[in-house]
Amino acid sequence: TGNKTSAIVFFILGFSHRPDMKVIFFILFLCIYIITVLGNLIILLVINMDPVLHTPMYFFLRNLSFLEICYTSVTLPRVLVNLLSSDTSISFAGCAAQMYFFLFFGATECCLLAAMAYDRYRAICNPLHYMDIMNKKVCMQLAAFSWICGNLVALGHTTFIFSLPFCGSNVINHFFCEIQPVLMLVCGDTYWNELQIILAAAFVILMPFLLILVSYGLIISSILKIRSVKGRYKAFSTCFSHLTVVTLFYGTAVFIYIRPKSSYSLDVDKVLSLFYSVVTPILNPVIYSLRNREVKAALSK
Numbered sequence: 001t002g003n004k005t006s007a008i009v010f011f012i013l014g015f016s017h018r019p020d021m022k023v024i025f026f027i028l029f030l031c032i033y034i035i036t037v038l039g040n041l042i043i044l045l046v047i048n049m050d051p052v053l054h055t056p057m058y059f060f061l062r063n064l065s066f067l068e069i070c071y072t073s074v075t076l077p078r079v080l081v082n083l084l085s086s087d088t089s090i091s092f093a094g095c096a097a098q099m100y101f102f103l104f105f106g107a108t109e110c111c112l113l114a115a116m117a118y119d120r121y122r123a124i125c126n127p128l129h130y131m132d133i134m135n136k137k138v139c140m141q142l143a144a145f146s147w148i149c150g151n152l153v154a155l156g157h158t159t160f161i162f163s164l165p166f167c168g169s170n171v172i173n174h175f176f177c178e179i180q181p182v183l184m185l186v187c188g189d190t191y192w193n194e195l196q197i198i199l200a201a202a203f204v205i206l207m208p209f210l211l212i213l214v215s216y217g218l219i220i221s222s223i224l225k226i227r228s229v230k231g232r233y234k235a236f237s238t239c240f241s242h243l244t245v246v247t248l249f250y251g252t253a254v255f256i257y258i259r260p261k262s263s264y265s266l267d268v269d270k271v272l273s274l275f276y277s278v279v280t281p282i283l284n285p286v287i288y289s290l291r292n293r294e295v296k297a298a299l300s301k
Helices: 002-007 017-048 056-084 092-125 127-133 134-160 179-183 191-224 229-257 268-291 293-300
Strands: 010-013 089-091
Touching: 010 092, 017 056, 017 268, 017 293, 056 092, 056 134, 056 268, 089 092, 092 127, 092 134, 092 179, 092 191, 092 229, 134 179, 134 191, 179 191, 191 229, 229 268
Parallel strands: none
Antiparallel strands: 010 089
16 A cells, blocks of 8 residues: 555565576676676776876776676675575665666766766867867766756656555565656556656657767767878777777667556566676676776776
8 A cells, every 4th residue: 555655565576487597697696796897897997007098998997897787786795695595585674775777877877977978079070179078077067967857867867656555465576776667656547657767768868878979979079080091990999998888788778668557577687687787887897898908908008
């Protein structure tokens, strides 16, 4: 009932439908978590220690690496605990906190990827004035805006969803407190709730994505004007890592959030959620270190 909502205890279904795979899942997720944290920590340390990497591009990459550590830490430690324990319960407040931080870091990453695209646009289209335009103050403002925007989005979504009345089943068919499976436990018709969430998600996801598309449209136009093939390749190679991360992150996020509840398939969504919440953070340090000469040179030092 609505007035007893805050007393609800949820149970996270997770991967309990495959009890024979629990040990394998635990080892796999533990390895992924350790590699993600260590990989992103190495990127952070390398950027901090090498003066050559104290540029706007690496300032944003440092933010992204820190973000990925936080992002993964919201879900994976809890998944690991649930795989070892028969008690998969999570309190109402605990579920709300997990959703808040997951949305906070996810929305921040959307904005941060847009800021990184803007940085690449300035570097390629305005190379002579790049360091003047992307000065320390501008970089700090763009990063701060990303974190503030992520916080406001997460606070709004979480407050809205957890102010709704819950009744009936308290089993979350997911491996963490994700929006769609939690929304399925709300009493009554949730059509307008869904619509508001979809519209808000569309704004948060698509607005930064449109900025990225515009930035890369201008970048491609500028690259095509470069006469030498070597010059074109060099200009595009500075964007390749960022483009790869954008494709991985947005490809699954758009499919997960911007669609009606009637089209949900929770088993499919679990796999997709694993991809953008677990796989993408582990790939980021690999993508940026293997495709980047300056990072590889700093690592070798």
